[in-house]
């Protein structure tokens with residue numbers, strides 16, 4: 283069941299998204315070799331609470347963090363830990379914030395110091411594919427048009443697309459219908475309508491698309507342990523067009539010329 287949002291509800295999702303984006307901007311200040319992923323998690327949690335929000339992932343089905351931490355071969359759902367970031371790592375931080383009963387969801391993959399240009403290209407391609415997906419979202423078109431735009435963009439550049447994890451609708455709940463896969467055919471799936479709020483989140487691999495889940499039941503990795511990159515925006519369909527409710531502008535302000 284897809285819940286179409288009123289303009290007032292979209293305003294509330296947008297407010298949650300704004301806090302989500304500002305929080306990732308705070309996390310960006312701390313990305314450096316030697317910083318533990320638990321430190322990043324604490325920074326995010328405190329910033330959200332200081333600004334009247336709730337960390338929506340913390341405790342969700344038992345998840346132990348505010349941020350999902352995705353270092354190198356981790357696709358999604360890694361735990362914050364005492365792991366200290368190393369020069370050459372990439373680290374994704376995926377965040378859902380609740381504000382006034384509505385959710386915002388965004389993810390950004392950061393480079394830690396100098397990173398192999400091949401890995402940077404993976405990150406750039408994953409990020410660009412997110413915007414390709416957003417461009418494909420028009421009222422009257424279908425979810426499959428978004429999926430196909432992401433898949434085509436990445437596979438044409440030699441990367442593979444994770445299939446087991448998808449984007450999703452969002453609103454009062456973190457996960458609502460419809461599912462938003464990052465692969466598939468044009469013209470299939472739900473029709474996009476004004477009032478829909480969805481999260482588009484490509485998870486793109488350097489090697490094969492296959493994944494495994496660790497014994498902790500959560501941490502999802504590439505099966506070949508090659509790097510993977512993940513970016514996510516929450517969008518709303520308004521006046522027949524996609525309105526991007528989260529933003530990476532706070533991150534780019536912090537990173538300046540290190541923004542990838």
Ligand code: MF3
Nearest residue numbers: 339342345350376377378387
């Ligand atoms: N941010 C993730 C998503 O995009 C959800 C995190 S799963 C959780 O769907 F359990 F950690 F909350």
Ligand code: CO
Nearest residue numbers: 387481483514
């Ligand atoms: Co999401």
